[in-house]
Amino acid sequence: MIDVFRRLRGFYQPHIRWLYWSLGLLVFATALGLAYPYLLKRIVNQVIIAHHYAQLPTLALMILGAAVLKGGFNWSYQYAGQYFGSHTGYDLRNQLYRKLNRQPFQYYDSVHTGDLMSRMTADLDALRMFLAFGANGLASLVLIVVFGLGLMYSMNVWLAVVVTCLMPILAVTAVRFDNRLHPTYQRIRKTLGVLNSGVQENIMGVRTVKSFAKEDNEISKFQVRNGAYFAANMDATQLWKRFFPFIEFTGNFGVVAIVLVGGWLVMHHQMNLGDLVAFLSVLWTLIWPMSNLGFLLNNLTQAVAAGERLLEILDAPDPLAVTGPAHAAVMRGEVVFSGVSMKYGDEPVMEDVTFTARAGETIALLGLTGAGKSTLVNLLPRFYDVAAGSVQIDGVDVRAWDLQALRRQIAVVFQEPFLFSTTIFSNIAYGNPEATLEAVRQAAAMADAAEFIEQLPDGYHTLVGERGLGLSGGQKQRIALARAILMNPAILVLDDATSAVDMETEYKIQQALQRVMQGRTTFIIAHRISSVKRADQILVLDRGRIVQRGRHEELLADEHGLYRRIFDMQFQDFAAVASAGGSVGALRVLSQRGNGE
Amino acid sequence: MSQAQVVQRPERVYTDAELRAPFIYRDDEALEKKFQLGQMKRLFKYVANHPRLVALALIATLGNLFATLFGPYMVGRAIDGAIGQGMTGALVADAVILLLTYALNYVASHYRIYLTNLLGQTVIQRLREELFSHVQRLSLGFFDERPAGSVLVRIMNDVNSLQDLFTNGVINSITNIFTLVGIVVIMLSLNARLALVTFIIVPIMFVVSTRLTLTIRRAWQQVRLRLSRLNAHLAEAIQGMRVTEAYTRQSENQTFFEGMNRDWMNRFLHAQRVSILFGPMVDLTSAVGSMILFWYGIHLLRAGLVTVGLLVAFANYLGNFWQPISQLGNLYNQLLVAMASSERIFQYLDTEASVKDRLDAEALPEIRGEVAFERVTFEYEPGRRAIEDVSFRAEPGQTIALVGHTGAGKSTVMNLLARFYDPTGGRILVDGHDIREMRSDSLRSQIGIVLQDTFIFSGTILDNIRYGNPAASDDDVMAAACAVYADEFIRELENGYHTEVRERGSRLSMGQRQLLSFARAILADPRILVLDEATASIDTYTEHLIQKGLQVLLAGRTAFVVAHRLSTIREADQILVFDHGHIVERGTHSELMQLRGHYYQLVEAQYQFLA
Known part of the structure; x- marks a missing residue:
């Protein structure tokens, strides 16, 4: 894995400062994401319960200010990531094109257009996506978990433990889900490809289809392919219908647990109401990013595999490369x-x-x-x-x-x-x-x-x-x-x-x-x-x-x-015609057979 | 979009840049259209065809809706009632109710996801099937008039672009309206004053959501457009790489490609700039909402008009506003896209076959193969006569050679005989039946057509030969191939009869393709054969096989041959010489040679080039 990124270094190195910017801004964006639960807690504890009403305007404005700042940081870190990814992708695509333009004929005898196309599109995209948001997405996930749990533990250890227990469940589910979703999506793409080429072939060969009156056959062939595409899509639905409700329910279960445990703690004066309310609001900021873990990890593995396939093109031998002084002159043609x-x-x-x-x-x-x-x-x-x-x-x-x-x-x-x-x-x-x-x-x-x-x-x-x-x-x-x-x-x-x-x-x-x-x-x-x-x-x-x-x-x-x-x-054709038809022209041809003029 | 480019204007003046454009990639047709109620109704009939699915999906969605509305209420109640009053029993009871609500939500989500997708996918599958079957039965003229690519785009891309609307749009928009109304009602009933004040942000949300999503979608359309051009060029560049290298065009192409690539990147980054604005905008409006809620809520709290739990519940409801609003905004966008796609789909569905069987058309009985053209006239477009007043008669088993220059009307005769088109005047009789009164499939299944350029379907050689007669056994196929001398080259292929071939990139030569189509035709064993001889020069040995194969193929059938080989013409029972849509001479080879007219000149010309 490291090896692939090391060999691709030449492409992302010139733009790497954008990734650094992205990661730096990400820290601020994540930290500010926790400002809302924190401010909520202060409003409940200090304004509502302790009756310090004078603090309200400041706290309310701080909610707005935090949202503005957080939005700014969020936008900038994501854009910096996209900038990094697309500029690297741009350079890489140009270089791949240049390389393909210089490959000898035997290279094209052995590769398929479809294979090259999928490398130049899907693989390049997988790599670009990882550079643009996979890398900082993983970083962001780690930061959210660390900051979020940190805030929770600082508020109440018992409730924090309850939430911490949910995290591995979410992580495992998300990873397992994406591992199964990935092949399903490949199947959707594949069945779509088959359907597409089938329709294309049918339209191109329509004259032959109609000549043999085989429209019904063609329609049944189409139905099979259309059905396969439908089935692949429904397979993905089967996965989604299990995954999404589960993640949702796990989060909701957390809400119930917090209300129950937290409520008990509040009733026994081990915790104040503001912390409980803040807990409820911070919970979901942890749950949704966790459900992305599988996607992000898969993105990384795919990017590595894609990088390898791109390097295969870039590293293909160059037998026509110039070695030493070359002869250039006006050609006579001998x-x-x-x-x-x-x-x-x-x-x-x-x-x-x-x-x-x-x-x-x-x-x-x-x-x-x-x-x-x-x-x-x-x-x-x-x-x-x-x-x-x-x-x-x-x-x-x-x-x-x-x-x-x-x-x-x-x-x-x-x-x-x-x-x-x-x-x-x-x-x-x-x-x-x-x-x-x-x-x-x-x-x-x-x-x-x-x-x-x-x-x-x-x-x-x-x-x-x-x-x-x-x-x-x-x-x-x-x-x-x-x-x-x-x-x-x-x-x-x-x-x-x-x-x-x-x-x-x-x-x-x-x-x-x-x-x-x-x-x-x-x-x-x-x-x-x-x-x-x-x-x-x-x-x-x-x-x-x-x-x-x-x-x-x-x-x-x-x-x-x-x-x-x-x-x-x-x-022999003309000889026969000549004998049957007695054409002057044909006889002329025959008579010229010997001298060729 | 680029409608103007597609329409050909005869007087158009071109610039030098247009003339010298290194590559030109045309974009698809209009991407969005104005809302039209009639079209919308027609589109939604496809959904209404599945009332049970729709009803079940709605029930599941209502379960979700209930949890969305009831959950926050219960949390607020627990905080105020149980926790505020210190009642452990009540807290446990609330928690149980809450858990049950979420369990219901789990089940509802499960079924909602399944049912809405099932509905959407089913509708798409059926629509695509209807479209394909309809297009498949259209006359050949339909396909002759437009490039294959544009038909493909409609069947695939236009149908796919409706997928979003049918899977998510329809059910979700109903739910979203319910959710919005539900939240509004609950908030108003909990506390009307606080509710009304917080509703200030709803119009802001609406505006942000619709305007921003529109901008975002248009930005992505531009990206996709650039990307499909880029990919079109890449595919072409790879396929034509040998030409590029032979003509050393690399540096010009590199410049062109980098320009396209940069254009794509700029559009992509622009789309990113607007897309990633959406999250911060959501956060910002939510923050404004929370600010108003707390400011005014605490004012009410001091006056003893609301409780802490109610404030928490309100904060939750406020958070739930976003999803339905942004989805409704999205629905509007989906509808605009659907208008453009469905208009094109319906346009195809409303096209009728120009050659149509009459309702009372009968199946043609097994024929002997007698064919007569009686004063047949045909024009592809009004005023453009292809043949005029053509009459001839072929007895069963005769070979008729059609001779003449390109555009003289030979192909038209073939097209009419196979009933790809119907004559504008006169009639065509097969065994004394007017072919317009017979079912065209019963006619075509008894006529074999060998085209000049044989189309190869992807599959094995066996499948290809079997095309017209899928029931034939492997042995039958091989016997047919042997009969027309195709067996030899097939056996030399890497997997013999099981070699996989396809239209593009198959390594079959022109001559081999023609032999394959002979095998295909002889296996279908038609009474009437229509054959367009290849003009291409074929290597001498294969040519020799083709001539031998042809003799086998023609034996015992009524055959119409657009002939280029003198040997074929010479052996014909009748030669029809066409010129400008008329039959100018007819007879056997020796009769026509003696006539010293058109035919004589044609033959003479051939010798001249050979000599």
Whole structure:
């Protein structure tokens, strides 16, 4: 426990004086909390019973004065605590975000978004809450018990003993209650989460639901989840209905005991009436804070566990950290892979890959799913690092390049386009936020996206992403492509980046790219032979190795090669059409099979 | 709140800052609304549906009320009577009565907590179920018109925001009014003059409580708004982290995030400043009350008009004023929130399905699969014709290929056939029955629909294939998967058929998803199949499997295929070529090729891109 707080020291140390202030003010606030019973006692004893009526105005004003002062101290100590907690939380959250922004890709391969989110929200909050009011809450509880019992013992030992007996009962009940409440609340959150994702899935898949006329099934699934959420809430109610009345009754029992014992003492002149009245009023100032003990202790344990989970993020290794002078220069785009091997965990995914791409060449990668095509291109901008061998760009190992300079000059278009919740403009300008509207338009035009964007009522201002306009897969891919083009990269990587657009559009995009990528190096991963056949070099991959390399016509010549097999599978369709329909075009395709032009 | 942002104004002029906003997170709709009696009545019908629960909860609450009023009275009596007069027997008797009162209070609290929560949770559960079931039966058009997120927010958040009102608000407000009246009556009957003087603080309490709680609640609304934006960004940032790193956007995003974070913190601290004011304000008004009580009370005491015990009892009653008053203040706040949420909920409940079965609709008998469109016209919105005067006829077992550019009307034909929408003109016959006269569930259960993008439900592969036919055994599922060549890739998954998958983040490729939907369709074994072929490029091997699977799927059924693959089109019995909502050509592949019209050009174009 101490260890967690010691390791998080850097975050709260700069603000610690606010905690000290809070604790200091707390002592005064607690002490003043006992002023009312004390003044009440004096009013009864001295004014009412001893008839010193002249003291009344002073005592009455003192009640008011004590309330004002106590209020002031209470407010300040709580605010100082909140200030301490939220500033520490603020720094911590910023640092976590910074850290996440620098984590390598393999980190994101192994963690779940949901898990990271719960750390960044629930865990951060648990820690902040402890710093903001858990710490001084515990201190306040101790002070109230010490001061309260002190006052009681100074007034009457016997009555004080009666009240002291109640304290452990309250403490044990409160701790046991909260230990059971905590898992129940987790269950409420969990069942709510299940209900929520169930409804979300249902709405997203509504077309499928309706297609199969499965509305009734979906409603019964919903009823089960809704029922589970209801049951979890009722479980919490079961705990509350036992806890609250019990605490209330214990306090009330104290009242009865004080009236009985105190009354007897007063009747036998062992105690005066004012003390009895004061006892009655101080009792509740002890009872309610005690009922919070369980909550406060739980808060502490949760904060420690939460702190550990946050430290896991903060302490994750930083393999991309800069070590020594880095190479930053204008990239020409010459790529050399020599003897490159690569592993995901212990699983080898690439074995001894060697090739050279001259600046300005187009390299196409072809192969079945899982052959290692994406792995190969991911090594260029160091999304992953090699296990053996080296990847060099312009003669410099990528690991010696300045990471910023490297990535700014290589633009990758991923298989799954990701759009952020903002305007189309900002999405295209994601890597180049200063770009002019004209530049964005041009990039969009080359990606064949300008036409559909300009037809939208809000054009480039249209909001996309999670809650914005729903775009088709092909439209998203074209926006992602425009994003890459706008980077004006020395190396462009298209990782199956036009899979969701139809053939006609893909053809147009390729024509445009040929112009813009003049003199730049391009890597294309694709399934359609038509997309790769114009490449300067085609690398055919199978199970992490290059099994064939060359130009289209060279590869086609190998009757038993993988490339020829893929080609045949794709073109048998057209051969059949041609024979049945006698299309001039189809015959043309067939006649060109051999020369590839 | 931000209604103006949501409405699209065509002539709107945007600033450069709006264009370049790094991220935009829209807030939910209005958070509170003015009080409306009609809506309130409708809302409270949900409570009135449980009269027994309400009655029992009220009885339990009355027990609490009794103890609250009677307890302080007994303490005062003990001090004055028994202790003042020195009567031990009376003191013991008073203590016993007091203990019994508190025992009653214990039992009453126990049941009150249980019953009020049961009532509230039941009402919420039922309301949510009603809303979900209603929305579930709305037509597809309803879902096409709005983002999934906004429907989700209504079913979840809007219903949840009523929870507070139903669990605590309703019963408590009745009790609170009784408590207030009870305290006032008792105090007046004990000593009218002292009571009237101390009542001076009641209006102060009311004002402090309503005004302050309003300020506090609004402050927290602002915090929650900031927090949900912050979390929306975080979730998105994590999901899109690869893009951020690839495009080295880290420092811009860090600046943006820190701005959001600081904004949240400032709002949070502001909310704290007003919230923690509440306790001191309570103390202060109570102190003012005590001051008045003692000042004037002792004046009366000197004149022999009141006793010490009465003063103590009054001090206790004064302390009991706060809770009901602050809770009533809170109720007012809850009502404002409930107005906004319930308005949105009722708006959904009042929406009627645009495709509705007639009351006398009959179940469609087992069909052979003959389909006829007779002069069908459809417009999604008035004036926006999607198809016009479309007629064709499909014999049982035929494959009909629909061909044409995007937006030519192919999807509309599919939507009408599945009765997701009803035609604006003309009629659609299945086995000679007008589908508008039949029950739509009996129609859809005999039509299989394979969408271009297969939706994956969270669950195992088995569950997903079984979706349309939940009674199917595991063996049936596997047989179906085998039949459409999906078995191979499924077995290669880490847990085979028992692999857990879900819509987002599932590692299934487009091609694999399509094979899965073939298996799903063949297991449901429909007479009519509607299929939208994927345009996506799929790796060659999977593509090969899809083509083989497709042949199996189409065999022996009437099939409508929005086709992109030449092989599929070529084998169709009839090809319908769509252009701008009309059928411009129809016939077989060879007939249409010889025609050298639209179809010929489409095919030619395909070759051109391939070459």
